[in-house]
Amino acid sequence: MKYLVKCECGHSVEVSAGDAGTKVSCHCQRLVDVPSLHRLRQSAGVSSISADLMIETMLQQGRLPEENECVGCEKPTTGIVYVNIQCERAEVRKPGYGLELWGLLLGWIVLKRKGEARIIGRDLSYRLPMRICENCRRGLNDREAEKLVRRIPLYNELLGKFPKAKVSLAMM
Ligand SMILES: [Zn+2]
Ligand SMILES: [Zn+2]
Structure with a gap:
């Protein structure tokens, strides 16, 4: 573009x-x-065009990572570290209990299960490549990885869209 x-x-x-x-x-x-x-x-x-859509497109086209330099030290590198960004977690909502009016009339309190457990939201997680050199990879933990992710404008935008997103290092 x-x-x-x-x-x-x-x-x-x-x-x-x-x-x-x-x-x-x-x-x-x-x-x-x-x-x-x-x-x-x-x-x-x-x-x-939301960051998630953009990222999905670029992943499909093999255009990620965009950088040629390590996001940690800015030296050119071919090293890549994958991070998982979990944007949304499917949340299971337990069925509630409703009070049945006819139960009250009979002097009982009847609790009736209302509905089935529902799954709200969808699991939206990405496994994204990030340019990291051998040196910067050493001792890298989830928190450090998140800081580095935020240096990448497109990924940062994704985190901006999903403020509760969890960033973790992915297994190779
Ligand atoms: Zn000019
Ligand atoms: Zn580096």
Whole structure:
């Protein structure tokens, strides 16, 4: 996906997601600041494409991770660590008990099971690749992994959408 960033000269420079947060040069020689990916997408009106959808698409297309540098130390690496991001957990709601009116008339309190257990919400979890070098992988725990996940704009957006999401390191 291409985005347009406006230069002071009035020209719009075409940038891609990979340019987010950097500077690009316009044909007028000026350097133009490229905003964060989140901002780019917002200004392009694609913020309605939710992060989860975007991630699913990119996973299918094998476009993740986007980075070539370790998200820990920013050195180029081919290392990958997988994290599980559990966004929603199916919640089982126990059936409640209802008071039966006819029971009261008879002087009894009759409790009747109402309905069946229902499953609310769906399990939405992702196994996402993250660029991590050998060095940074050492001693990595779930909490550290979550901090690193938050450095990746797209993943961070996912966590923003599901504030209760749990991040854990996935087994290789
Ligand atoms: Zn310009
Ligand atoms: Zn590293």
